[in-house]
Amino acid sequence: MSRAGRRLAVCAALLAALPWVPGLDGGFARSLLTQMGIAAIFAISYNLLLGQTGLLSFGHAVYFGLGGYAAIHLLRAVNAGLPLPLPLVPLAGLAAGLVAGIAIGAVATRRAGTIFALITLGVGELVHAASLMLPAFFGGEEGVTASRTRAPHLFGLDFGSQVQVYYVVAFWLVAAALAALAFMRTPVGRMCNAVRDNPERAEFIGYNPQRIRFIACSVAAALAGLAGGLHAINYEIVTSEAVGAARSGEVLLMVYIGGVHHFAGAILGAVAITWLQVSLSDYTSAWLLYLGLFFMAIILYAPGGLAGILARHAAIVRARAAGPVMLAYAFALPAALLMIAGSATLIEIAYRLSTRPEAGARMRLFWIPMNAATPWPWIGAALVALAGYLLLKRAAPRVRAAWDLASPAEAVRG
């Protein structure tokens, strides 16, 4: 078997085994895994657009949502007797996404860069607003529902249990990943990278950049629609938030935080952000603030995202040059933790007072009881944060120097 084939087999085996790993075999964990899988497909489609073709879109949820609606309507038809097995229903999402991508892409890709971003923003708002005005297709405020168990059984499976839905999602994830990777290897895929890097030069080697962008947009939209279709069968309901700005912003955050330059970054970001959304929101009502700050930190200090960070660290570990860097981290990390702990405390007590005043001012943070109505937690937290910041400022140059030593940076020119 070729190297690529081996990699594929390993990934597929891992995916298949995940829901049976102890700790991940509960209902909640399996549901989370399913969500991550759907998000991963959505993120892969967005990476195709942004990471590979350089197109920043603020309205990618349009394809996701329209795909979801198409799939849920198809599922309703299946409930009413259409003999289509459940795993094929997401294909309606794929088709709807493709059609929408062609229609919108034809107009939007006439321009690139900033104007393209604004067009996608406007179209996203348009579709979202329209979704609330046309209840027949979009179901109004309650959305559209269907049942995934009232469908023809496949090999005796009724797809009622979460683990069965997970496998449907995992199957399509592998298919989507393969399709995206294969697409990037074709001449058009290569030209997507070229158009991203230098659209002008791409013209001088015979290609109309707009055509390339249009194809990329259509393919990305189709995959996003597929993700939407899976979303529909997982939740058995689609509402207008599926085409909303929040969902468009979410996939952008996922792909950028995960690492926009690497294909694997999309998957990494999808997993990380989904996990954060689900688990962090249990602990704190400020999780969106933390996410936004984290996102900005990535832009400022690690534009390659989580995948980029991992890749750089893997490189110096392979070169056995990681020692000085780890030592520098030993100084910097405690300082960073102090700063984060202090700031988080300030944020948490502020949020408690302003958003949940009924819960009272007494709370417990980092195992320390405190009363947010008194000045002490504020002063203490501010001092801790300040101390952490000052220590970090002193430790940062050491980290930078260690990195320069471990891997002399090659400046990307041109």
Added chain:
Amino acid sequence: MAEGALRLRGVHKSFGATAIIRGVSLDVAAGERHAIIGPNGAGKSTLFNLVSGRLAPTRGSILLDGAEIAGKRAYEVSRLGLARSFQVTNIFPRMSVFENIRASLFWPLGHRYDFWRDAARLADVNERAAHTLERIGLADRRDAMAGVLTYAEQRALEIGIAIAGGAGVILLDEPTAGMSRAETEKAVELIREVTRGRTLVMVEHDMGVVFGLADRVSVLVYGEIVATGTPANIRVNEAVQSAYLGSAAHA
């Protein structure tokens, strides 16, 4: 592929009220090596932009093998068999050196908007790309990301992208700019070899390169051609001398 005869007739280009090219007429025969020289600001790059489709002329006609290309988009001109390099390196920095060359081969070899075939399996494209890489001396940097190459390597890649597709007419915009003596000599050899049998139009400041490579030379001053001839004739041409010396006195 184009035979390579290029004809400019009365080409004008103005930006608003400012006239940059004021009526250029030029005949470049197929297979000829033609250099365009002139003081800074004469409009040499603008002329290239007009011919290659980056700009549209305000007036005039540009004929490639008898077909009008004035005002056509850059990709249309490229498809008709005219390729160019740039004065400021204009490569694909996040793609490998090999991929840079290969990308310029997709269209000429007919692969167009193919989105179902694996490019790594296209023998014609890959062989031509490898071959071009050899010719420009970058075979050992094949997998390096183009953005990290040295300046001279990037200039070589710049030329490579222009010539890989087999265009009949090649425009090189200051190909040896910023190169040392040794690098320049290598570049001239490379240019001579890869443009054998093709039409070459070259903007250059280095007179040594011009006299070593060019069959004919045109002198562009303030958007007009003041003289055309063999290098030897141009050298002794009075109008040319005053243009260069004159502008040197003003500078």
Added chain:
Amino acid sequence: MLEIAAFSLLNGVVYGLMLFMLSSGLTLIFSLMGVLNFAHASFFMLGAYFSFQLGRWIGFWPALVLAPLACAVVGALVERFGLRRVHGQGHVAEILFTFGLSYVIGELVIMAWGRGPIENRVPAAIDFPLFTLMGTNYPFYKAMMMAISVGMFAFLWVAFRRTRVGLVIQAALTHPRMVGALGHDVPRLFVLVFAVGSGLAGLAGVIGGFALLTEPNMAVALGPIVFVVVVVGGLGSIPGAFIASMAIGIVQTFAVALDYSLADAFRAAGIAVAPGSALRELYAIKIAQAAPIIPYFLLVLMLIVRPRGIMGTRDQ
């Protein structure tokens, strides 16, 4: 009927002026720095909240002046310590930075003032009718809002044409590198322009906070419309932004007042719509309901018909 038209026109003008204040700040920042400031509407929101809080502490009139200034200061800090580091990474990174900033500002507002709307009342001193037309009052404070907007523009117009800094900015709008080469401190200029742009947004917010609801969702509700205005007007053109702002402001205000739908039009024309028609729902939508999407319709239409906008330059 006539009074609806008259009041809609007046309200539309006020709304349009507010949109113009927002879009001109955005255009200024974009033209000079190439950055599409996604957080621009967030500064609008900050202006409303600051004027509320400062009004509580030191009174309405000082707050009117200090709130936009506070926004300008925040803008200056954002550019100086944040955005400046991202300039070298290209426009996508800059847009994304401001995108993240919009999330952060939105959440900080919630952190400070809670999730619900706040009582941003016009003080009694100016809450009286300016005139009464056919039985309906037109409040004085709206006329005051209009006057403030016009006054601000006049001031800016003079500042641009008459002061040295204004001239430098005008030059830098089209030739930023040349201006830098001539010895002007371009980074300092960026801070100034970002501050002015944010201050304008803040002023719009002070005004808007009275006319609209002051709540954490303000930025998200108004942000996209401002982008529509700058694209329809032509990216980088302030006159274009003016035309687009007034057009969208007036059309949308009128639309909200119109309770008619296509179905009504068909009925009036005597065209019968089949009961089972799939588009029946579409026809039944009243103009007032469709008002929110009118700007976006205009956007798509403009992009199909004339992509560079009303007064945009061709290469944008």
